[in-house]
Amino acid sequence: MQLTGGAHYPVVVVGGGQAGLATSWHLTRRGVDHLVLEADRVGSEWRNRRWDSFCLVTPNWQCRLPGFPYDGPAADGFMLRDEIVAYLEDYSRSYDVPLVEGVRATGLDDGFRIATTQGAVTADQVVLATGPYQVPRIPRMAERLPTTVTQLHSSQYKNPDHMPAGEVVVIGTGQSGCQIAEDLHLAGRTVHLVTGSAPRVARFYRGRDVVAWLDLMGYYAKGIDEFDDVDAVRFRVNHYVTGRDGGRDIDLRKFALEGMKLYGRLVDADQTSLRFAQDLSKNLDHADAVSEGIKDSIDAFVAANGIDAPDEDRYRPVWEPSSEPEALEIKGISTVIWSTGFRRDDSWIRLPVFDGRGYPTHHRGVTSVPGLYFIGLPWQYTWGSGRFGGVADDARYLVERITEQRAGMHWIAGLPRKTVA
Known part of the structure; x- marks a missing residue:
């Protein structure tokens, strides 16, 4: 037409x-x-x-x-x-x-x-x-990095072979950041993941996809006017999880066990280094707490409605940071991927x-x-x-x-x- x-x-x-x-x-x-x-x-x-x-x-x-x-x-x-x-x-x-x-x-x-x-x-x-x-949102901090570092927004990322060889920093742990970090990690790239306050959710629990439970519980039909904190709900970050290979959790602690490097929130950068807040443990704990809270609501729904659903052991953290990294030297970093959303x-x-x-x-x-x-x-x-x-x-x-x-x-x-x- x-x-x-x-x-x-x-x-x-x-x-x-x-x-x-x-x-x-x-x-x-x-x-x-x-x-x-x-x-x-x-x-x-x-x-x-x-x-x-x-x-x-x-x-x-x-x-x-x-x-x-x-x-x-x-x-x-x-x-x-x-x-x-x-x-x-x-x-x-x-x-x-x-x-x-x-x-x-x-x-x-x-x-x-x-x-x-x-x-x-x-x-x-x-x-x-x-x-x-x-419009991809990239903080002005990106201007401080040396020209030797390739910088991409998450919307520009295609695959691990699409980037220069070398170590990769992924900034942001919303859905895109976590999934891109996993994609690179599975390809054998050395990944440094800079975390934020994004929550996570389990893929499956008590015999069903968590999405199926939330749908059955009426969560997806709940109108925004039923919440007291409208703005907090409307602008909150999505929970990270993946549908890859049939669906699974994204557990950043497991990634750390396998060699991925985790950091707190990015607070500064210059030609030589990236610097981080001391909130890595807080960010990981918060993500886990949200996921476990959703499971609590599912347990309550199952009990209240007499639903026959298999019991399931609760998540136990598989890794704890021994320290809070304060900085990462840019030497050796080939690429930074800004998973920092859009405006x-x-x-x-x-x-x-x-x-x-x-x-x-x-x-x-x-x-x-x-x-x-x-x-x-x-x-x-x-x-x-x-x-x-x-x-x-x-x-x-x-x-x-x-x-x-x-x-x-x-x-x-x-x-x-x-x-x-």
């Missing part, structure tokens, strides 16, 4: 990832004429910003895009990167999505005029499905919908600007918002609001002019 500059659409969806496609599916079902703009190709975020061995961390059965649930042979498995891309491509072909690829939205102004790389269009309503992972770039959106931090203000994706919506934000309403497991619910909710506003617009348009206030 080609973009027609100057055209007007009832609804324009900006972003053709899972959130944008799920919205389009519901709009199509309701017969709402619309356009989906995708800056690259369907699945580009998964294709371009994930490493070669990347896989889902939630089981395939959680892939529940509207009208297109996972129906492959490995419901309890974890799709690899290329399988995820294929899933999205197949989804985009499963219905008549009005998709324009290779066209980037560059401006959104009053009157819902959307400037793009191929001309401008206008809309009655706009859904922004551009996702949370837009949003909404500078092209020139409408008053952002708070002092630059975060979109909304209720379940509905903003204070009538007709403007967001979808795909982390914890937009539930844990699954923006993910394969929960974005369908958010898309359905927004399309209900879209059709309600359209009905109101049509009602007002049909009134005699003199009666309209």
Whole structure:
């Protein structure tokens, strides 16, 4: 499909990832004429910003895009990167999505005029499905490192052979940092992992994937408005775990036993060394405590509901740091991988919908600007918002609001002019 500059659409969806496609599916079902703009190709975020061995961390059965649930042979498995891309491509072909690829939205102004790389269009309503992972976040500290060190953001990492020979420092222990460190470790590279406050979760417990337990317990259906600490929930770091090789825990203590070097939080750097806070033990203990706390909640659920589930011994730390490393000499380090997340770039959106931090203000994706919506934000309403497991619910909710506003617009348009206030 080609973009027609100057055209007007009832609804324009900006972003053709899972959130944008799920919205389009519901709009199509309701017969709402619309356009989906995708800056690259369907699945580009998964294709371009994930490493070669990347896989889902939630089981395939959680892939529940509207009208297109996972129906492959490995419901309890974890799709690899290329399988995820294929899933999205197949989804985009499963219905008549009005998709324009290779066209980037560059401006959104009053009157819902959307400037793009191929001309401008206008809309009655706009859904922004551009996702949370837009611009790699790398601290200014990176500028202090010598030019002899190759520096990558986690979104640029592909595989162990894609980097220079030598020792590697991975900074950050969110999902990406831990999984990249494991990928390098399994390939026999010497890895220095700089930890943070990210929690972890067990892969399996008492006979089931922990995701299955949490789903059964209703955790994934719990709305953000049911929490007292909304901001703490919305901006918290994801628990680290992996779906690799059928799924397993990521235990940094086990990595340390096998030769990986662990450090506390990075606090300073210069041409010769990296320096760390003395919080390695604290970070490891915190990650374990969160994991064990989730097990506590599962135990309580099993007992309260009389569920027949096998008993399981609790985790015991397999390694404790004998000291807290204060510094690491850069000599011998060939590569630093910054697994430090992303920031949003909404500078092209020139409408008053952002708070002092630059975060979109909304209720379940509905903003204070009538007709403007967001979808795909982390914890937009539930844990699954923006993910394969929960974005369908958010898309359905927004399309209900879209059709309600359209009905109101049509009602007002049909009134005699003199009666309209």
